[in-house]
Amino acid sequence: MHTFRKTAGRSRTLAFLSLTAAALLATTTACGPAGDDKAGAATAPKPSGSAPGAASGAPSSSPSPSASSSPVPRPGEAEGEPVGKNNNCSDEYAQVSVEWAVPPAKDTSKLLLTVVNTGPKTCLLTSYPVLRIKDGHGRLVAVLENSRPRTPVVLGPGKEAYAGLLARQGGKASGTLTTDLALAPHGQSPEEDTGEGTLLQLPSGGVYMDDKARVTYWQSTSENAASPLFNR
Numbered sequence: 498m499h500t501f502r503k504t505a506g507r508s509r510t511l512a513f514l515s516l517t518a519a520a521l522l523a524t525t526t527a528c529g530p531a532g533d534d535k536a537g538a539a540t541a542p543k544p545s546g547s548a549p550g551a552a553s554g555a556p557s558s559s560p561s562p563s564a565s566s567s568p569v570p571r572p573g574e575a576e577g578e579p580v581g582k583n584n585n586c587s588d589e590y591a592q593v594s595v596e597w598a599v600p601p602a603k604d605t606s607k608l609l610l611t612v613v614n615t616g617p618k619t620c621l622l623t624s625y626p627v628l629r630i631k632d633g634h635g636r637l638v639a640v641l642e643n644s645r646p647r648t649p650v651v652l653g654p655g656k657e658a659y660a661g662l663l664a665r666q667g668g669k670a671s672g673t674l675t676t677d678l679a680l681a682p683h684g685q686s687p688e689e690d691t692g693e694g695t696l697l698q699l700p701s702g703g704v705y706m707d708d709k710a711r712v713t714y715w716q717s718t719s720e721n722a723a724s725p726l727f728n729r
Contacts (some may be wrong), residue, residue: 590616619651659723
């Protein structure tokens with residue numbers, strides 16, 4: 498079953514559910530950790546009077562347990578822990594929303610992503626939001642490389658970080674009306690495929706986006722996130 502998580506507005510808490518890899522990275526995978534297969538060892542007790550080291554009755558069998566498989570740690574995921582792989586912010590303790598960067602009456606091409614650390618520990622945002630446009634074409638949003646900060650964003654408990662999103666570089670006629678964006682786990686690059694993520698709902702019933710859409714790296718201030726959208 499393909500299940501998605503939606504969010505609308507900054508005040509609405511995300512429920513972090515599974516997202517198919519096809520929605521995030523245009524690949525189809527079906528993965529799941531195999532359960533542990535434990536075989537117990539049974540040893541027959543020695544009757545009294547038996548010689549030391551002598552086996553009596555049915556021989557005891559101690560089959561070795563089969564090797565169990567465990568999932569490889571994924572960026573931004575830490576099995577309920579507030580900090581994920583490489584200290585990236587865990588998706589379970591991040592609240593992401595999308596809103597206008599400027600009033601929509603002035604400009605409907607510029608948006609702002611906000612992430613809040615809802616966990617008890619400080620974490621890092623080392624990359625940019627990996628976004629895929631949910632418009633039937635599955636286009637990946639490219640990054641504005643000149644927006645890379647000098648150091649990763651350090652996000653304390655209850656603190657916010659931001660990323661700018663340029664939906665299109667032309668008029669509405671050049672884009673496709675898009676209501677949702679697929680957001681990959683924090684710290685994931687476009688080449689990675691974890692098969693999970695978040696579905697972000699765009700404001701005002703949707704935004705026109707085209708293949709020139711761009712997103713910035715995570716920034717510590719909203720000003721740093723929005724400014725590259727005006728200086729392209």
